[in-house]
C-alpha cells in the first residue's frame with residue numbers, strides 16, 4: 303500500500319495537474335470570498351443561495367473563516383472532478399493493467415490511491431485557507447469591515463475548526479469522485495455525472511424542496527464544512543454523508559476486486 | 566516433460582457472452598525458452614495473456630506460471646515482466662516518470678530506469694512526454710517497463726506491432742540476449758514470420774483453439790518440401806498432376822504450375838516420367854515452403 307501511495311504521488315505531482323488544481327482552487331476561493339465581502343451591501347445577498355451575511359457577522363471572530371467554509375461546496379466539486387478523472391483514466395489509458403501486474407492486490411491499489419487523494423486534498427484545502435484568509439483581510443479593508451476580532455484566539459480556533467471541516471468535506475467529495483470513476487470507467491462520464499448530480503440535481507432540488515438536502519450527500523458535505531446549520535446538525539450531516547459514501551465505496555470496491563480487467 | 570516449466574495451462578477457456586475467446590487450451594512452455602505465441606487477430610492471444618497475469622478470471626481450466634497457480638498471481642508476478650495488448654502509459658508524464666510510477670509500485674530500484682531506457686534505445690528521450698512518442702518509441706517504453714523487475718519470465722503481447730523492419734530486428738536481438746541470460750520469453754504476434762526465427766517453441770492459436778504447441782523444430786519437420794514444375798504447354802498441367810499421383814505423390818495446380826509434394830530427390834524421376842509422357846518442362850524447382858505456409862496448410866486457409 304505504501305508503494306501504491308508513492309507511485310500515486312508521482313502521478314499527482316505532474317505540473318499540468320498541480321497547476322490546473324492551483325488555478326481551480328484560486329478561482330473558487332477568490333470568487334466566493336470576494337463576493338462575500340464585495341456584495342456585503344447587496345440586497346440580493348452575498349452568501350450561498352441569496353443568504354445575506356452582514357458586516358456585523360463578518361466582523362465577528364468567525365467572520366474570518368466564512369469565505370473559506372463557503373468555498374467548500376465548489377472546492378469539493380474540484381476534488382470530485384480530479385479524483386473521478388484520476389481513477390477513471392486508469393481504465394481509458396489502459397494503465398490499470400500495468401498497475402495490477404506490479405501490484406496484484408486490488409484492495410492495496412484502491413487504498414493507496416485513497417491515501418494519496420487525502421494528501422492531495424490536504425494540500426488543496428491548505429491553499430484554499432491561506433488564499434481565503436488573505437482575501438478576507440484585503441476585501442475587509444476595501445468594504446470597511448472591522449477586523450479587530452479576527453486577531454483574537456477565537457478567530458484562530460474558528461479557522462482551525464473550519465480547516466478540519468472543509469477537509470472532511472473535500473475528502474468526502476474526493477471519495478465521491480473515486481466511486482464515480484470506478485463505476486463509469488471513463489473520466490468524461492464520471493465527471494459529468496458527478497457535476498450534474500451535485501450542482502443540478504442536488505442543488506436545484508434543495509433550492510425548491512425544503513429539507514430534501516437532508517438526504518443528499520453532496521449537500522450534507524457542504525453543511526459539514528460549515529460546521530452544521532440551523533436546520534441540520536453537524537453530527538447528522540457528517541454521519542449521514544459519510545454513511546452514504548462508505549456504503550457506496552464498499553460496493554464499488556467489491557466490484558473492482560471481482561471485475562475482469564479487459565481493457 | 567522433465568525440464569521445469571515456466572508456463573502451463575490445462576483446459577483453459579474464457580467466454581465473453583456467447584463467444585469463446587479461448588477454448589479449452591492446453592500448452593506448456595519450458596523454462597529458458599523463447600516461445601512464440603502466434604495467431605491471427607482475435608484468436609485469443611491477449612485473452613490468454615490476461616488470464617496468465619491475473620487480470621481476468623478463466624471460465625474453465627487452470628494454469629501455472631513459474632510453478633504457482635494463476636489463481637494466486639501475487640506469488641509469481643514480482644518475477645514477471647509484461648506488456649499486455651500494446652503499451653499503455655500516462656500521456657502527460659515523461660517516459661522516465663512513467664517508469665518511475667511502475668518501479669515505485671513494484672518496489673524496484675528507481676536507479677535502474679536509466680539503464681533500461683538505454684537498453685531499448687530511449688536514453689535521449691526519457692524526459693519527453695509519453696504523448697510525444699512515436700508508436701515505435703511507445704513499444705520500446707513498454708518493453709523497458711516489462712524489464713523493471715529483472716524478470717524470470719517476460720510476457721510480451723505483440724511487441725513488434727508498428728515497428729519498422731529494423732526495429733523488429735532490434736527487438737528480436739534483445740529477446741535473444743535476454744533468453745541467453747536465462748529469461749524465459751513468451752512473445753505473441755499475429756505474424757509467424759516475425760518471430761519464427763527466434764522462437765524455439767511455438768504455441769499457435771486459431772479461433773480460440775490451440776492448433777499447435779511444441780518445438781519449432783517439430784513444426785519444421787511437418788514442412789513438406791515441394792517441387793514446382795512448369796510445363797511449356799499449359800494443356801499438360803492436368804497430365805502432370807496425374808503422373809505425380811500415379812507415383813504416389815500429392816500434387817495440385819497453382820497458377821500455371823504443378824506443385825508436387827516430395828523431396829528434391831524425386832525431381833529427377835518426375836522429370837523423366839514427364840519426358841516419357843511427351844511433356845516438356847520449362848522449369849523444375851524444389852522449394853521449401855515457409856512456416857507461414859505450413860501453418861496455413863495446417864489451419865486450412
Ligand SMILES: Nc1ncnc2c1ncn2[C@@H]1O[C@H](COP(=O)(O)OP(=O)(O)O)[C@@H](O)[C@H]1O
Pocket residue numbers: 564565581584585586587604605606607608609610611612613
Ligand atoms: N472484453 C471483451 N469483451 C468481449 N469480447 C472480447 C473482450 N476481449 C476480447 N474479446 C473477444 O475475444 C476474442 C479474442 O480476443 P483477443 O484475445 O483480444 O485476441 P488477439 O489478442 O489474439 O487478437 C475476440 O473475438 C474478441 O472480440
Ligand SMILES: [Mg+2]
Pocket residue numbers: 607610611612650722723
Ligand atoms: Mg491482442
